[in-house]
Amino acid sequence: MSKKYILKFRPSAVEExxxxxLIKEYDIRVNxxxxxxxxxxxxxxxxxxxxxxxxxxxxxxxxQHKDIEVIPFEKRIHLEIEKxxxxxxxxxxCCTSALSILNEKSELVFTPDKCVAxxxxxxxxxxxxxxxxxxx
Amino acid sequence: xxxxxxxEEINKKIRQGDAVVITAEEVSxxxxxxxxxxxxxxxxxxxxxxxxxxxxxxxxxxFGHSDPPxxxxxxxxxxxxxxxxxxxxxxxxxxxxxxxxxxxxGGAHVIYDLIDGKDVLLKARAKGTDCYPRKEIDTYINKxxxxxxxxxxxxxxxxxxxxxxxxxxSTKYTYMGILLPGLGNVTYSTSGELSPLLNDPELxxxxxxxxxxLGGAEGFVAWNGTQFNTVRPKNKFGIPTIxxxxxxxxxxxxxMSTEFIRPAVxxxxxxxxxxxxxxxxxxxxxxxxxxxxxxxxxxxxxxxDYGRNGHPALGKTNYQQLQSGYIELGGERIQTAPLSSLYKxxxxxxxxxxxxxxxxxxxxxxxxxxxxxxxxxxLKIRGKDYE
Numbered sequence: 001m002s003k004k005y006i007l008k009f010r011p012s013a014v015e016e017x018x019x020x021x022l023i024k025e026y027d028i029r030v031n032x033x034x035x036x037x038x039x040x041x042x043x044x045x046x047x048x049x050x051x052x053x054x055x056x057x058x059x060x061x062x063x064q065h066k067d068i069e070v071i072p073f074e075k076r077i078h079l080e081i082e083k084x085x086x087x088x089x090x091x092x093x094c095c096t097s098a099l100s101i102l103n104e105k106s107e108l109v110f111t112p113d114k115c116v117a118x119x120x121x122x123x124x125x126x127x128x129x130x131x132x133x134x135x136x
Numbered sequence: 137x138x139x140x141x142x143x144e145e146i147n148k149k150i151r152q153g154d155a156v157v158i159t160a161e162e163v164s165x166x167x168x169x170x171x172x173x174x175x176x177x178x179x180x181x182x183x184x185x186x187x188x189x190x191x192x193x194x195x196x197x198x199f200g201h202s203d204p205p206x207x208x209x210x211x212x213x214x215x216x217x218x219x220x221x222x223x224x225x226x227x228x229x230x231x232x233x234x235x236x237x238x239x240x241x242g243g244a245h246v247i248y249d250l251i252d253g254k255d256v257l258l259k260a261r262a263k264g265t266d267c268y269p270r271k272e273i274d275t276y277i278n279k280x281x282x283x284x285x286x287x288x289x290x291x292x293x294x295x296x297x298x299x300x301x302x303x304x305x306s307t308k309y310t311y312m313g314i315l316l317p318g319l320g321n322v323t324y325s326t327s328g329e330l331s332p333l334l335n336d337p338e339l340x341x342x343x344x345x346x347x348x349x350l351g352g353a354e355g356f357v358a359w360n361g362t363q364f365n366t367v368r369p370k371n372k373f374g375i376p377t378i379x380x381x382x383x384x385x386x387x388x389x390x391x392m393s394t395e396f397i398r399p400a401v402x403x404x405x406x407x408x409x410x411x412x413x414x415x416x417x418x419x420x421x422x423x424x425x426x427x428x429x430x431x432x433x434x435x436x437x438x439x440x441d442y443g444r445n446g447h448p449a450l451g452k453t454n455y456q457q458l459q460s461g462y463i464e465l466g467g468e469r470i471q472t473a474p475l476s477s478l479y480k481x482x483x484x485x486x487x488x489x490x491x492x493x494x495x496x497x498x499x500x501x502x503x504x505x506x507x508x509x510x511x512x513x514x515l516k517i518r519g520k521d522y523e
Contacts, residue, residue: 092473
């Protein structure tokens with residue numbers, strides 16, 4: 001199974017070769033979608049982890065032991081769909097088709113699994129309906 | 137069966153509950169298998185609609201007189217400047233005007249809040265006169281308390297509009313949305329075959345005085361819209377291939393719904409407003425049947441480079457391609473996205489259809505048709521022209 005997580009590193013954990021451990025020790029296919037280090041050297045990383053569910057569970061508990069906060073990604077992007085007018089402006093900048101209106105009703109459909117948290121939709125929505133929490 | 141009808145005859149059928157009303161999308165589908173003659177025998181009215189950002193919009197308000205009265209000169213509503221040059225207690229607030237302290241709040245939001253029934257902060261200053269002694273006012277107003285609130289939009293419902301792209305190496309933030317560098321995307325803003333003026337390209341049934349749906353309430357076409365242009369190039373189906381005619385529309389804002397009037401803010405551009413408009417087209421003769429039967433693949437528009445000055449044209453496409461999610465330009469596949477909501481436009485077209493079927497909405501003949509052979513002037517930058 002493949003799932004997206006946001007990993008939050010405290011300054012003490014920033015220098016750990018975490019990705020190496022995930023691959024080598026837990027046989028996880030790691031896809032780093034976004035990574036940032038903030039002043040004070042705390043860091044944040046958006047990753048897609050692909051492995052069987054037992055390995056994935058072990059890996060997450062390894063990360064947590066390293067004092068890294070592991071947050072399932074879908075909890076971090078929010079669209080107030082009930083206020084949406086389905087104009088489609090956000091789909092103009094969504095390169096992964098996580099946002100699409102290509103359906104019979106021309107209705108905006110958001111598929112969080114496809115989202116890579118680029119954040120362009122936050123700026124593109126004329127109603128300011130997106131919130132992306134990818135900051136400290 | 138007669139192949140010509142009058143608006144009066146159609147209204148009689150509406151009154152009797154016999155009128156057949158379908159949407160512009162439905163008639164386009166119908167025309168694939170039926171001839172104009174067969175369609176006019178079956179159908180009386182076609183409903184068209186659009187729901188898109190329309191910057192040239194605003195509202196006239198009359199606040200009523202305070203005691204002692206004031207001749208308002210410097211007016212703001214929720215900190216958004218409104219016109220102080222309209223008698224004592226009348227004003228016009230433009231949709232794109234921005235609050236002095238918040239770039240994400242503007243005239244469009246004031247209009248929305250008023251329709252929503254919210255209290256809006258009114259501040260005004262004046263010099264004070266013998267007949268209007270008050271010099272300052274600071275109070276709240278709402279929909280119930282003020283005398284009139286009239287939406288008057290000088291330029292709405294564009295007949296076609298260019299599709300926008302960007303050939304430069306930097307992202308452009310425009311009223312056509314965010315345009316990614318290097319032909320990264322294409323945006324467009326009409327409801328295609330459902331769009332009002334694309335279904336009446338010669339403006340034979342839509343004119344001054346036409347009754348319409350505006351913001352979910354009954355409104356009227358007040359005039360030809362500003363920047364009204366009837367001499368644009370047309371394709372073989374008689375459709376202008378770039379922005380052409382426009383409508384000035386008016387309606388009672390007190391009856392409108394926030395479902396069909398919504399404020400918009402475009403990143404690094406500013407405030408605009410989504411306006412929902414529905415217009416019925418009476419099928420008076422076979423030629424009108426032909427024009428309302430237009431299909432997305434027959435409606436072409438020009439792709440313009442919004443990254444460069446003057447927005448040079450790069451080519452043409454049609455709405456079937458644009459609505460498919462991508463177009464091909466110079467051998468490249470480019471992602472497309474709309475800025476106007478087809479989803480909402482369809483709701484408006486259905487709403488108008490239901491109102492006519494339920495005998496709540498009757499059709500009007502234009503009081504006067506729009507001017508012909510009008511084109512646009514640019515703004516010259518020049519010194520005073522002495523004789």
